[in-house]
Amino acid sequence: MQLNLEHPDYRYFLRGANGHGALVNTRQLASSFVIAPDALIEHWPVQDAADMAPADLDPLLALQPEMILLGTGAVQRFPSGAVMAACLQRGVGLEVMNNAAAARTYSVLAGEGRRVVAGFLIAAG
Numbered sequence: 001m002q003l004n005l006e007h008p009d010y011r012y013f014l015r016g017a018n019g020h021g022a023l024v025n026t027r028q029l030a031s032s033f034v035i036a037p038d039a040l041i042e043h044w045p046v047q048d049a050a051d052m053a054p055a056d057l058d059p060l061l062a063l064q065p066e067m068i069l070l071g072t073g074a075v076q077r078f079p080s081g082a083v084m085a086a087c088l089q090r091g092v093g094l095e096v097m098n099n100a101a102a103a104r105t106y107s108v109l110a111g112e113g114r115r116v117v118a119g120f121l122i123a124a125g
Contacts, residue, residue: 010037010110017103017120019074031124036063036117037110047123049077049096054086057119061086065117067093067109071102073121 012035015023021030024040034041046056049072060068068087070079076098078084087094097105099120109116 012037012040013110014103014106014118017071017099019099019123021122022099022103022120029120030122032120032122034059034063034117034119035106036065036115039063039117044119046119046121049073049079049121052079052083054082057083057086060117060119061090061092063117064115065092066115067095067117069102069106069109069116069118070094070096071099071118071120072096073099073123076101 012024014035017023021028022033023029024033024035029042031042032044032046034044041059044059046052049070057068076096078096084094095105099122102118102120106116106118
């Protein structure tokens with residue numbers, strides 16, 4: 001059997017994430033970030049889903065997604081109802097999960113050519 005390495009046809013690909021960091025392309029990220037197939041915003045200043053405000057979604061919404069994935073660290077933690085409503089009012093889906101699940105879901109959706117944006121929360125320390 002012949003195995004071939006396939007590279008995605010987009011600029012940024014997420015190789016994996018957990019509660020402590022993520023691997024994007026060949027770079028290890030250790031702080032919260034936003035990723036889309038053609039955009040990477042490092043050092044997103046959000047660290048805890050419970051502390052999120054609707055305005056924290058602005059960098060993600062500016063990328064005009066059809067869906068937002070929110071990775072909330074090692075465990076799934078939902079943001080406030082106001083944050084979730086900010087997406088719904090714009091007709092953008094919001095799915096909340098732990099970072100590992102969000103990374104897998106992001107990779108599948110990006111590979112399908114979907115307009116997906118993901119925000120990953122990485123706690124400092």
